[in-house]
Amino acid sequence: MLKMKEINFFHGLGLCWVLCLTACQKNASSSENKPAMQQRPAYAIAIHGGAGTLSRANMTPEKEAAYRSALDSALIIGETVLKNGGTSLDAVEKTITYLEDCPLFNAGRGAVFTHDGRNELDASIMDGTTQKAGAVGGVSIVKNPIQLARAVMDKSPHVFLTGRGAEQFAIEHQIDTIDPKWFFTPERWQTLQEMLAEEKKAGPTGELDPALRDYKFGTVGCVALDAQGHLAAGTSTGGMTNKRWNRLGDSPVIGAGTYASDDACAVSCTGHGEFFIRYAVAHDVWALMSYKNLSLEEAANFVVRKKLVEKGGEGGLIAVDKAGNIALPFNSEGMYRGYAKPGERKVMIY
């Protein structure tokens, strides 16, 4: 809870809103945000597989089961690393690698198509201990962009590589490259065709038919806390269907889609990337905790469910703090997500 002396810092309304929200027991997402723990758990991990309309109408029981199963498998992969004393960084990389290889999600295999019928992949990763980071934007021949982001962090003096140059770096550093056909899935191709037909009718506004928005905010991400108290975050995506002009969203932008610092939290976002860049969402959660003493839940909720809602930025985020608390707020209809701690593992969609 906030202390009285902080009120002056909170500009009135914001505080009221957080207090309201904390008190609101009806809110489904709020119940996922566990109260602060007395003792740090041995590990904590959370994942997302994108947020958006995710309308129940478009979902069959089989499809839902497949998503739930994939999210569960991803969590088990991360948990296994952490249970065996592995680092949060390795857990994040391995978990996202699995999600990239799974064609259900818009990242790696299963990535959406650009206007020109290509797959251009973005990813980033950040180490909360050193605050080193690696990011790649617009790569088309790299099987697991999260592994390339990790290599950029570990093996280059740089943070952010793009396009052909990033691919060249991948080749020089023995990161798996692959025939771009690997990324092809008929569903994503069909979505592009529908969107192109839609656009032909409506003109090239760049705006999508709401019915097609199931695919709009596809992203995968993972945040983790390991036994040593180290935090890490990572995010990977194929971006927006029908994107043009080598557009980058927030996923490869450190501070927007991904942020981690052992002194507070690790954050991975999914949503309408332009808004997440403009409000530096991942760093904003960190700043609210660090500079305003908000709890993880308060900070994450404030950004996602107040600020972004007011600004019109749809999406969500996953976050874990240094005490092992987890927050999974979103302001869209659904967000593929899950978390695990010793003795509990849960996946959710709506």
Added chain:
Amino acid sequence: MLKMKEINFFHGLGLCWVLCLTACQKNASSSENKPAMQQRPAYAIAIHGGAGTLSRANMTPEKEAAYRSALDSALIIGETVLKNGGTSLDAVEKTITYLEDCPLFNAGRGAVFTHDGRNELDASIMDGTTQKAGAVGGVSIVKNPIQLARAVMDKSPHVFLTGRGAEQFAIEHQIDTIDPKWFFTPERWQTLQEMLAEEKKAGPTGELDPALRDYKFGTVGCVALDAQGHLAAGTSTGGMTNKRWNRLGDSPVIGAGTYASDDACAVSCTGHGEFFIRYAVAHDVWALMSYKNLSLEEAANFVVRKKLVEKGGEGGLIAVDKAGNIALPFNSEGMYRGYAKPGERKVMIY
């Protein structure tokens, strides 16, 4: 000055440091940071032309006069826009356009060369009123990347375009494109040759000989406050000499190199871009003002002269707040910089 009730938020040492700094009259840069003004000036504008070693030994009186004259001309261009009731956004764009066209600075004409002997330009701009933003990374045929960033902001649904795609967007939107030879300057070419020779001796570590670091942090930037109280920020660069793999620095990264919000401040950075990305420097200044009630001077100094110094991130920033206060802190030997308000205009290097 800080109020007592804020002390708990300041984690002890940080506060002491800021108080020390404020009291320190010997510090050259501190004297540039004017005390809070009673009344907002009709306008305020600040510029930078990069930070780095800028050793006096390498500087001739003629060269210094040329830099000072160019900085002064740039300020006059921005001031003219603002005096005539123009927007801060137009002032930023026009001022940076001038700096891009001036071969003295590492942006536009005068950009440094990549490892492959190309010029890859990055830029971003942000409107403090709407918090819309535009950014471009790795363009090679766009005469004024800041104008392209502005067009991305104004005429696309996106924030961040890169490489060939960004160039295609420029062509589609009648932004001036140009033969890449335009960007060639013999001095920058010579620097690349020296660096390649150096690298051949030392191996491709990506690290530069300190003697060549005059060029390392070349960037130009502008922040402005207009008569309507609107803030804007922009940044443009050719990046690092000898950069590879389509590396992006902080200049095109909203939150890192550029940030603006009418509720607090506008910021443009220059320095070792990787550090500015990892600490989301421009957004961090905004966050310290917004969440911790620091003044512009306190926030900017804390980030540049404490946090970045501790982390090893060399560079500086320029910032203006909604009251017209200006801060120009740097932790390197020098920073080409200047500011203007009604009745005063000043340019500085060391």
